[in-house]
Amino acid sequence: METAAPILVVGDAMLDISVFGSVDRISPEAPVPIIRQENTTESGGGAANVALNVVAMGGTAHLITGVAADPEGERLVRLLRLAGVTLDVVATPGKPTTVKTRFLARHNQLLRLDREVTTPVTPVCEEQIIAALPACMDACRLVVISDYGKGLVTDRVIEATLSLAARAGLPVIVDPKRRNLADYRGASFIKPNRRELEAATGLPVNNDRQVEVAASSLAATTGATLLVTRSEDGMSLVRPDGSAIHMPTRAHEIVDVTGAGDAAIAAFSLAIAGGRSAEEAMAFANIAAGISVIRPGTTTVSGSEIEHERAVFAGQLPVPKGSRVSAETAMLLRAQWRRQRLTVGFTNGCFDLFHPGHVSLLRETARQCDRLIVGLNSDASVRRLKGDKRPVQNEEARAEILGAIGHVDLVVVFDEDTPLDLIARLEPDLLTKGADYRIEDIVGGDIVRQNGGRVLTIDLVPGHSSTRLINGR
Numbered sequence: 239m240e241t242a243a244p245i246l247v248v249g250d251a252m253l254d255i256s257v258f259g260s261v262d263r264i265s266p267e268a269p270v271p272i273i274r275q276e277n278t279t280e281s282g283g284g285a286a287n288v289a290l291n292v293v294a295m296g297g298t299a300h301l302i303t304g305v306a307a308d309p310e311g312e313r314l315v316r317l318l319r320l321a322g323v324t325l326d327v328v329a330t331p332g333k334p335t336t337v338k339t340r341f342l343a344r345h346n347q348l349l350r351l352d353r354e355v356t357t358p359v360t361p362v363c364e365e366q367i368i369a370a371l372p373a374c375m376d377a378c379r380l381v382v383i384s385d386y387g388k389g390l391v392t393d394r395v396i397e398a399t400l401s402l403a404a405r406a407g408l409p410v411i412v413d414p415k416r417r418n419l420a421d422y423r424g425a426s427f428i429k430p431n432r433r434e435l436e437a438a439t440g441l442p443v444n445n446d447r448q449v450e451v452a453a454s455s456l457a458a459t460t461g462a463t464l465l466v467t468r469s470e471d472g473m474s475l476v477r478p479d480g481s482a483i484h485m486p487t488r489a490h491e492i493v494d495v496t497g498a499g500d501a502a503i504a505a506f507s508l509a510i511a512g513g514r515s516a517e518e519a520m521a522f523a524n525i526a527a528g529i530s531v532i533r534p535g536t537t538t539v540s541g542s543e544i545e546h547e548r549a550v551f552a553g554q555l556p557v558p559k560g561s562r563v564s565a566e567t568a569m570l571l572r573a574q575w576r577r578q579r580l581t582v583g584f585t586n587g588c589f590d591l592f593h594p595g596h597v598s599l600l601r602e603t604a605r606q607c608d609r610l611i612v613g614l615n616s617d618a619s620v621r622r623l624k625g626d627k628r629p630v631q632n633e634e635a636r637a638e639i640l641g642a643i644g645h646v647d648l649v650v651v652f653d654e655d656t657p658l659d660l661i662a663r664l665e666p667d668l669l670t671k672g673a674d675y676r677i678e679d680i681v682g683g684d685i686v687r688q689n690g691g692r693v694l695t696i697d698l699v700p701g702h703s704s705t706r707l708i709n710g711r
Contacts, residue, residue, distance in 0.1 A: 244298040244324070245507050246374045248367070248399055249285030249384030249391055249413075251303040252336035252354075253314045256281070261343040271348060273341055281537065282318055283338055284500070285384035288413070289323045291504035295526070296541035297511070299323050300378065302370050304330040304363055304390050311335035326370040328363050336388050345659065358389045368398040375406045380511040382503060383422070387415035400424040409510060412462075413503050419456050427516070428456070429465040429503055449474045450482045463516060467502060467527065475520045483517055485524050501530040501539045529566065546570060560641030562649045565660060568611055571648065572664050575609050583607030584666035584682075586657045588615045589636050590629045595672070595698055597643070602696045603670045604645035611648045611664060612640050613657040622655060656681045667691045672698050 259273040282290045289299035301323055305311035314335060315327060336354040340347055359367075367390070375381070381403045385391040400422075403410045409426040419438045422428055436443045441452040443466075453464040453476035466474040472487040505526035509519035525547045526539045547570055557563060557571060575582055583603050589596055589612075604610045614637055620629040629636065637649045652660050661669065661682030669686045673695040677683065683693040 243379040243511070244300045244377065245289075245292045245380050245382060245504075245511060246300050246302070246378040247285050247289045247292070247382045247384055248302045248371070248395065249288070249382070250336065250386035250388035251286035251301065251305060251314060251318075252283040252338060252386070252388070253310045254281045254283035254287070255279070255337060255339040257339065257341045259341070259343055261348070271343070273343055273348065280313060280317065282314060282321075284336070284386040284388070285382075286314060286318055286323075287500040287538070288382055288384050288504050288507075289318065290321050291501050291526070291538045292508060293322050294538035294540045295504060295508055295544065297504075297508045300325070300374055302326045302328075302367055302374065304328040304333070304359055304367070306330050306333060306335045308335055310337050326367075326374070328359075328366045328370075330359055330363055330390075333357065333359065333389060336386075345662075354388060356387060356389050358392050363390075364392055364394050367395055371398060371402050375402050375408060378408065380507055381408050381410045382507050383410060383412045383425070384500075384503070385413060385415045391415075393421070396421060411503060411507050411510070413499060420459050422462065423460045425460065425462045427465055427506070427510075428460060428462045429467065429499070429506070430456075431467045431499060432469065432471075435464075435466055443468075446474065446482075446484045449484075450476055450480070453482070454478075454480045465506060465516075465520060465523065467499060473502075473520055473524050473527075475516055477516075483520070485520060487524065487528060498527045498530040502527040505539070505544065543567075557648070560643070560646050560649070562637040562641060562651065565650055565652070565663060568648050568650045569663055571609075572611070572666075580608035581606075581667040582664070583610045583668035583670065584613065584657075584661060584664060585610070585670045586613030586615070586652075586660075588620050588624070588629060589640055590620065590624075590631060592636075592639050598698070599670065599672055599696050600640075600643055600645040603668070603694075606670070606692075606694065607668045609647045610645055611650060611666065612646050613660050614640060614649055614651045616651050616653045619653055619655055658682050658685075661685055665689050665691075669693045670696050672696055674698060 256279045258277050259275045261271040261273055263272055265272050285303055289301040292299040305314055305327055307329055333355045339351040341349045411427040412422045412425045413429050417437050419428055432443050435452050439452040439455055442448045443452050449466055453466055457464050457476055457478040461478055464476045470487055472485045474484045476482045502523040506519045506523035509522045525544050529539045529543050572582055585603050617629055617633050633651050640646050640649045658681050662685050669682055671680050677693055680693055686693055
């Protein structure tokens, strides 16, 4: 996915804030959930997220955008520069930096709070944006217009960007927000989602044929090839001559669609800039979007994740037995094993000092399934659960020991106190714990049973526990 010359991104940048927490009760003051805040993340949204994804996928990106002289704008610029995105930033007096704050519990969005002023930028701002374009055009290989309707991508900015790109012989890819897609006439590719395509044409877009008809009319009007993102129905590529290709989604599950379009256009742009065909570029975009939606909040997709996913679909993911992997890689492998009709088991624990009881748990669980994934509490998680003197061995050592046990296929470290979210994402066919747990108390058991899986307890080996070993008993 790497390309030497930068991708130029012009458009509305914003700061995305994700507040993660848990909900276990309703407020006595009003019928609303109470969110117990656990952690908060900040990332770039809109055009900023496109640029960040380009860099994460192995490319280079230059962003022309506008932000206010406020703390949110300063934080946005700082995180972009730290990620390696180069910038031309225009001040936007009277327009605060756009901020979207999402509140999530168990990866589900409960509320989104937007701070934005969508009036067009001033003529002075327009001139500054347009003035930054020529030098950038000389150095880049492709231009992305990321129009989020926040006021930066005005008629003059669109006209100047398309004109200068045409003069430089550069392809232009547009992520549109306007209802009239003819405003982007002259672009090489336009990427509306299904809802935007329907709004722009007034035509139904419920199946492949309807998408072809609607997109063909716009392709003929704009002269651009349309890349239509269709959520759970995948993507469609429709050329001005009416020819179309439809590709099913690569998503294994949908946790959060936030930023999926940005990941898709970044992957598509890098592939086109690297000389790949539009069909190949759509495949990369489809994979990137599929990876993006399995994670909560606004995140980026890395080039290695795209290559891993491509290998998964080819049945060639190079992950040796016993490897420590991320939750995302585990999900990709779990999906591959599901397609191969292999049963997947899951157990979890701290595994601080490895003893015969652990061996028995892993051996007996592995006997009940084709593949075994072990969830391992991180060091921080163990400290919260067992005190500051634990763990005795750090997570790297504990993961290596687990991976060396022949019964274990994957080890996934989790930071939460329980593996509930990990179980929800992996949807194992089998969940086990030691017989000192009651079946009804096993975390994630309800999720597994609801999906038709089994929950079992494994007999303990008497006299063995990490605590007894540590205490010398």
